[in-house]
Amino acid sequence: MEWKELAVDAASPVPLYRQLHDHIAEWIHGGRLPDGAKLLPTRELAGLLGLNRTTVNAAYEILEKEGLLQAHVGRGSYVCAPRHAATLDWESRFRGAAPDPDLQQALWTSSEDFISFSSSRPDQExxxxxxxxxxxxxxxxxxxxxxxxxxxxEGYPPLREFLHSQMREEGVAGAGDELLVTSGCQQGLDLVAKILVAPGDTVLLEDPVYPGARDLFLAAGAQVRGIAVARAGLSISELEQELSRHHPRLLVVTPSFQNPTGATIPLDARRELLALAARYGVVVVENDVYAGLRYHGDDVATLKSLDGDGRVIYLRSFSKVAFPGLRVGWCVAPRAVVRRLIAAKQLTDLHTDQLSQAVLYRLAEEGSLAAHRRVVLRHGALRLEAAVKTCRAEMPAGVEFLAPDGGMHLWLQLPAPLDSGELLARARAQKVLFIPGKFFAVSRSHHRALRLSFASLTPDKIRRGVGTLARLIRAQSPAPAEMREGVPALV
Amino acid sequence: MEWKELAVDAASPVPLYRQLHDHIAEWIHGGRLPDGAKLLPTRELAGLLGLNRTTVNAAYEILEKEGLLQAHVGRGSYVCAPRHAATLDWESRFRGAAPDPDLQQALWTSSEDFISFSSSRPDQExxxxxxxxxxxxxxxxxxxxxxxxxxxxEGYPPLREFLHSQMREEGVAGAGDELLVTSGCQQGLDLVAKILVAPGDTVLLEDPVYPGARDLFLAAGAQVRGIAVARAGLSISELEQELSRHHPRLLVVTPSFQNPTGATIPLDARRELLALAARYGVVVVENDVYAGLRYHGDDVATLKSLDGDGRVIYLRSFSKVAFPGLRVGWCVAPRAVVRRLIAAKQLTDLHTDQLSQAVLYRLAEEGSLAAHRRVVLRHGALRLEAAVKTCRAEMPAGVEFLAPDGGMHLWLQLPAPLDSGELLARARAQKVLFIPGKFFAVSRSHHRALRLSFASLTPDKIRRGVGTLARLIRAQSPAPAEMREGVPALV
Known part of the structure; x- marks a missing residue:
């Protein structure tokens, strides 16, 4: 047995004991460590791999809890191979594509001594x-x-009525609209896919886009096509081209503080978008998950409130502006659509958790959510400012980015020939994480881009993290003269 | 305007103000009451329909809240027709079948003065x-x-670990198995459908079966086929026939206290079922949602614990044994399956609500759930006894039913030529509700059967409700002599 092959990667954000556990578990499941095999004593294995013995102990303990090891006092630890080694060929039975392990890896943020710009989540402090x-x-x-x-x-009645009346006040819900409580915006998208998308249907998305939206429609069997996003949100001319050529069923769009670009579509472009949607008869899904997170300037009217013929399905959530751990969002749409969504919801999970619905109703009703939002906005503004100022001060020429007025992310473009995946490998060694652009790709590669999610980090960590990235980029950037000649236009 | 056509049905379990509201809303949406039309003053409409004025007021108030009416002080209420009357033909855009409005109606249980055997839920008292x-x-x-x-x-870590260790103790989770927290068993089924069912696949279900399982697989595009359920659970001989002829992808089964029959599969039949599943290479989904609700006798080993080759996906939930309003369940399956389910879960709703996961963890860990379960079992035994004894004492000859050892329902078969849908119409007039057998149908009609869910009613209400049903059945039953000749064999 080549125990040395269990070596772990000290530069990885995955804790060492967890890496070691995963390796050994893989050996057991793969049959390399057969039933009854004796493991190396923890002290020996620690010495061999250059690890602390507590690390090895922790890995063994989890394996024991999982039933993969049995410890006999004084005799050591023995493998208990799964009863059903691999009788069933599960992989051949699964429908749809396997999840992308690289993205899972990129999202790993649990290690405390890393500065992670990976996750678009609020600050739990x-x-x-x-x-x-x-x-x-x-x-x-x-x-x-x-x-x-x-x-x-359809939702806990007091919350549902409260949200419906708030949506009416904001001009989002009109006469003839109804409201459905969902388990967050992600479920809003899932339910929309269930009632409106069949395998082979074309769905238009922004490009780059939130991977959870892209992968959900792909899993539903849709053909997804990306529309380029620039400073002013998705390209209206490209939208028209796609609508006229591909007759999509749905256009899914985040008009405010889009994920990952942070871009917001201006009012005029929103009207053009709706006029095109009406001309080509496409349903528009407005994912307004970053609503309420504007740090500067005035809100732009939602597509839903500008919608003249009832074709917009509006999704929103408490996740970004309050607590993502409570899975409560909502959907506003014409009555016929909400009736269908409610039926789909019932088959999906009966209804949304009621304790969290009741808690959020109480907090909203008594004003605590509004008070919390003021804190969120104050913190958000400081974080956005720290990110933007540090980028401006320290990023080398050739790096481009948008400075949004709200939301949770900055989208950076590296100068050619840099690749954000390679940058991540170097950044990880410096204990800084982010998500490379390729994970947000629909029809383009985005291999020079990256997303920095700043909302959950302190301004100090943001400055240090962006500073580290700037140094790494400078170290690999071509000389300015070369750059000016070689940089292709941004899309 | 023929205002009299707004007449409501006093015998319906739907509250009068809600019926009136629905009628008027339909008239507005359908264009029968156009934008700007003036409604009859509440006093006049109440007089015309023979209703209390507060009933009419309540209906108008909801319409106003929904934006369908505008009240002008001193001038009356005017219709505000939806901006988008019917520009979009939504019905033509929906994928899949429309929900069954009759089932929704049958499930209506909110009216307090009814004795409703409709809903399979615990007693909130x-x-x-x-x-x-x-x-x-x-x-x-x-x-x-x-x-x-x-x-x-995959779930809130403390709860996930707690459940995994509990499942190991019960013999449900073996080496090589993992556990995923879901938003109840319903979501367990949804996730299984997502990773294992493509349109056109055949799925075997019990017949009769819980409609939420049947409709979920139908919505996923599956061909569903029903296997007859008798006293000892699903018919093993019919299972073998179906397996050999139709090569299904999945067999979904509730081996203990099946919904709606209450039947439990004995140990030997469970082994036969698994042997057949192995011979024909089908995946088995064990929906153990009524686990822990045995009032008499000993538990029968789960299919999962008897599974020799890792083909069983096990689903369970806190809904029936604790609180359905907290949407927390779990799934135990081989590692490869759980990995895929986790990826599907992420795209469905990111994760299960964490407040409820934490609450249930705390209650389980400190012993409160076990204490609550003892109360549930004590109450359940009394309710089951009340239902069974009243059936035995008062139901006329020719009515057949199973007396289960646990769970939440009795399944009754009326003598021919009675129809349980007709019985419901007469029962509703006596303020007693239940679900007719036809709603649980897969390949058979079950029009002579009905489900009585007893768990949420007091023994006294159970006795009165069953007594009322017995009287109604006796009043329509053919004379005993006729019956003996004409009754076909039960399947």
Missing amino acids: IFPFEAVSRAAAHELKQHGDAILQLGAA | IFPFEAVSRAAAHELKQHGDAILQLGAA
């Missing part, structure tokens, strides 16, 4: 735990029977 | 609100940052 706890106690005391009992597929 | 509230406060105080932050698709 500012969560108002006590208000949440009080809201839960209050709601359970008043309505515990209704909250813990089976609920309505 | 015994929910331990204070323990839930304390658990929420405790978890938020200790781990609020993790709970409210974006979580892991």
Whole structure:
């Protein structure tokens, strides 16, 4: 047994004990370590791999918990191979493509000493735990029977009515619209795919786009096509081309603080988009998940509020502006659409969790959510400023980026011939993480781009992290003279 | 305008104001009440329809909230027709079949003065609100940052580990198995369909079966085929026939306290089922949603624990044994399957709500769930006894039913030529509700059968409700002599 092949990668963000565990588990599942095989004692293996013994102990302990090892006191640890080694060829039975392991790896953010720009999530340091706890106690005391009992597929009635009236005030919900509570925007997209997309249908997405939207429509069997996103959001001329040539079923768009570019579509372009959608008879899904996260300037009217003929399905969520761990979002659409979405919701998970719906209703109703949003906006503005200023001050010429007015990310373009995947490998060694552009690709490669999600980091960490990236880019950038000649136009 | 056509049905379980609201909304959406039309004053309409004025007021108020009416003080209420009357032909755009409005109607249980056997849910009178509230406060105080932050698709780590170790103790999880937290068993089925079913695939179900399972696989494009269920669960001989003739992808089965029949498959038949599944290479989904609800006798080993070659995907939930309003269940399956389910889960709703996961972890860990289950079992045994004894004492000869040892339902067969749909119409007039057999149909009609869900009703209500049904059946039953001649064999 070549125990040395269990060597781990100290530069990886994955904890060492977890890497070691994964290697050994793979050996067991793959049959390389057969049933009854004796493992090297922890002290020996630690010495061989140059690891601390507690690291090896931790890996063995998890394997034991998982039933893959059995420890006999004084005799060592023995492999318990799974009863069903590989009788069933599961891979041949799965429908659809396998998940991308590289993206999972890129999203890994659990290691504390890394500065991770990977995840588009709020800062947990500012969560108002006590208000949440009080809201839960209050709601359970008043309505515990209704909250813990089976609920309505369309949502917990008090929350649903509250949101509907808020959406009417904002001009999002019009007469004839209804509202459905969902388990976040991701489920809004899943339900839309279920009622409107059949295998082979064409769906238009922004390019680059949030991978969770792209992969969901791909899993539903759709053909996805990307429309370039520039400073002013998706390209209206390319949209018209795609609409006229490919007769898509759906156009899915995040008009405000788009993920990953941060771009916002101006009012005029929104009207053009809707006019084109009407001309070509396409349904528009407006993913407004970053609504409420504007740090500067004035909000632009939603597509839904500008919609003249009821073709926009509007999705929103508490995830970005409040707490992603409570899976509550909502959807506003014409009555006929919401009726179908409710039926699909019932088959998907019966209804959204009611404790979280009740908690968010209470927090919204008593004003705590509005107060929390003011804190979020104050923190967000500081973080955006730290990211933008550090980029401006330290990034070498040739690096381009948008400075958005809100949301959670910056989108950077490296000068040719740099590749953001290669940059990530070097950044990881310096304990800085981000998501390379290729993971957001639809029809283009985006291999020179990268997304920096700044919302969950302190301004200080943002400055240090962006500073590190700037140094790494400078170290690999071609001389300025070369650059000016060789850089292709940005799309 | 023929205002009298707005007449409502006093015998319906739908509240009168809601019926009136729905009628008027339909008239507005259908254009019968055009934009700007003036509604009859509430006093006049109430007089015309023989209703209380507060009923009419309530209907108008909801219409106003929905933006379909505008009230002008002193002048009356005017229609605000939807901006987009019917520009988009949504019906032609929807994929899949429309939901069954009759089933929705049959499930309606909100009216308090009805005795409803319709819904398979626990009794909310015994929910331990204070323990839930304390658990929420405790978890938020200790781990609020993790709970409210974006979580892991596979589940909240403490709950996931707790459940995995519980499943190992019960023999459900073996070496090589992993566990995924889901938003209830319904989502378990949805995720399984996503990774294992493509349009045109054949899926075997019990017949009769829980409609939410049937409709989910139909919506995924599957061909569903039903296998007869008798006293000892699904028919093994019919299973073999179906397996050999139709090469299904999946067999979905609830071996214990099946919904709707209450039937439990004995140990020997479970072994035969697994041997057949292995011979014909079919994946088995074991929906164990009623696990833990046995009031008498000993548990039968799960299919998962008897599974010799890793082909069983095991689903379970807190919904029936604790609180359906907290949407938390789990799935145990071989590692390769769980990896795929996790990827599908991420695209479906990112992860299950973490507040409810944390609350259920705390309640399970501190023993409160076990204590609650003892209460549930005590109450369940009394309810089952009330239902069975009243059936035995009062149902006329020719009515057949199973007396299960647990779960939430009785399945009754009426003597020919009775029809359970007709019985429901008469029962509704006596304020008793149940679900007719036809709604559980896969390949057979079940029009003489009905499901009585007893778990959420007091023994007294059960006795009164079953008594009412028995009287209605007796009133329509043919004379005993006729019956003996004419009754066809039960399947």
